[in-house]
Amino acid sequence: MDMVRTYEEAVAWIHGRLRLGIKPGLKRMEWMMEKLGHPERRVRAVHIGGTNGKGSTVAYLRSILQAAGYSVGTFTSPYVEQFNERISINGQPIRDEEIVELVQTIKPLADELEQTELGGPTEFEVITAMMLYYFGKQNIQDIVLIEVGLGGRLDSTNIIYPLLSVITNVSYDHMNILGDTLDQIAAEKAGIIKSGVPLVTAVNEPEAWDVIAKTAAERKAKTYRLGVDFIVSDRQATVEGEQFSLVTPFAEYRDLRIQMPGAHQVENAAVAVMTAELLRLGYSFLIDPEHIANGLATAAWPGRFERVSGNPLIILDGAHNEAGIRSLVETVRAHYPDKRVHVLFAALTDKPLERMIQRLDELADTITFTTFDFPRAAAAEQLADLSSHPQKAVTGDWVGWISEKKNQMGSDELMLITGSLYFISEVRKRLKK
Structure with a gap:
């Protein structure tokens, strides 16, 4: 099967790469980006890592940005209803034909790469390359929210140089790959911190925070930490979800509401608000308090409670x-x-x-x-x-x-x-x- 013509063939080819397993490292990504004319340099992105809550944090931030009138690309995993969700614009998955075109662009590179000592790209590398080409060359967005696949340091998304980085939290997951102590796992997550790029985080375990704080200091990345730099208060469960207040270094919000229940969702929402504020202050995004309130109130994420x-x-x-x-x-x-x-x-x-x-x-x-x-x-x-x-x-x-x-x-x-x-x-x- 050399030419991919249908959506079914395209998705089958992508999923067929799963046999290559997980291959950490950015060499194959760098090679593909070079061949594609560096689309990753043209993507204005927020990079979102962490053990839990990445998807929900993306949903809250996207909803806030859309309420403010921006067009927002997202890259998330795994999908809930259809593969295309992984690359979406304003919550709408890209079209089947676009997936076919992207595979037609990336597959020849994957075939060529397979002949080199680097070896063929994995499923996730292929999808990441498709996404960066799409948002960097074909359909440039006001902003793209990019969720880390696994870990951070060696994850294929780490090829980007974002406006802001987010690490939701650090706990045990994928231990066979990321290490089995919190500081090892935190070191992998901290790998997304770029020099001079501010970091928003809800990490609270001391051993994980120490690693992240140290990495951020080395890279001169200013950190905004939940519970220290921005603080949630008056949290209460409501019939629909949660209600809470939030104080950041720049503003105070009373009675914010979210539909997704749970204390952890309040944390994810708070992280999203802090990130939105930094986009407003650092990058001139026109985001008002009502955009924040409305964005949070309407955000939903399937399969989360x-x-x-x-x-x-x-x-x-x-x-x-x-x-x-x-x-x-x-x-x-x-x-x-x-x-x-x-x-x-x-x-x-x-x-x-x-x-x-x-x-x-x-x-x-x-x-x-x-x-x-x-x-x-x-x-x-x-x-x-x-x-x-x-x-x-x-x-x-x-x-x-x-x-x-x-x-x-x-x-x-x-x-x-x-x-x-x-x-x-x-x-x-x-x-x-």
């Missing part, structure tokens, strides 16, 4: 590591303290599964483990073995399990479907039908 049904109550949440599960458990307890919780869980094998399942055991009235069609998906039995819940079960047919459970549930019950975002994406497609 998403209520897909009210009666019976069904919530989807892609909590795919320990910190994510911890936040999820707190959020359920705060918003639905009196409900009986039925958990359905599936996950990938490279996660701290034991600790994740322990936390869910504490929350759940019943917990059911399943698996789904994905290369690294853990077997249902493997997950169940890690649970000590008296009411644990295993199902090979989660579609059947959901529809049966739905019919039995009363008004005091809550179905919580969580784990891998890839699994949540599958469930969501089914439930939307």
Whole structure:
């Protein structure tokens, strides 16, 4: 298959690169950017790294910028409904034909690269190159929000020189790749800090912060840290989500509202506001307080504590590591303290599964483990073995399990479907039908 002509062929070619696994390093990216005439230099970007909350932070910041009338490109992963979401403009995925054109541009380079000692580019490198070419040459935006794929230092997105950098937080995830202590993981995340480029962060663990502060100081990057330089107060759970106030070095905001519930979402929103303020002050973006308030109030992000049904109550949440599960458990307890919780869980094998399942055991009235069609998906039995819940079960047919459970549930019950975002994406497609 040499020429890619259809969307199906294009996406199949991209996904076919998964066999190359993850190859850290920027050499292949540099080679492709050189061949494409350095599109990455023409992208005005905010670079967003961190363990959890990258996607939600992008959603809040995009929403604020759109409220202010800007056209905003985003690069996020993984996708929830369709592959094209990964490269979007104002929340709209780019068209199938554009994906085909981009693959037609990048594939010959990938083929050529494969013949060199650098080896062929991975799936993520290919998608990153497509995105930078798109936003740097074909469809230049006012600003592009670029989410880090994995880690930071050696991530293929780190080829950019952004206006601002954001590190949401640092906790345990992908330990087999990023190291297994917080300071090792923080060092990888801190790799996105560029010289003289301000950094906004919500990192609070001392050992992670020490690494980030040191890197920022070496690179003369001014830092704005949540809880120190900008501070949240009066946070309270509302029916729709959360309400809070925020003081930054430049302004004070009373009673900001967000739709996504959870203390961690308040942190993500605060980080987005601080970033928007720096765009206003450092780069003349015309962003007013009402743009900030309206942007936060309307921001939504699928698969993040998403209520897909009210009666019976069904919530989807892609909590795919320990910190994510911890936040999820707190959020359920705060918003639905009196409900009986039925958990359905599936996950990938490279996660701290034991600790994740322990936390869910504490929350759940019943917990059911399943698996789904994905290369690294853990077997249902493997997950169940890690649970000590008296009411644990295993199902090979989660579609059947959901529809049966739905019919039995009363008004005091809550179905919580969580784990891998890839699994949540599958469930969501089914439930939307």
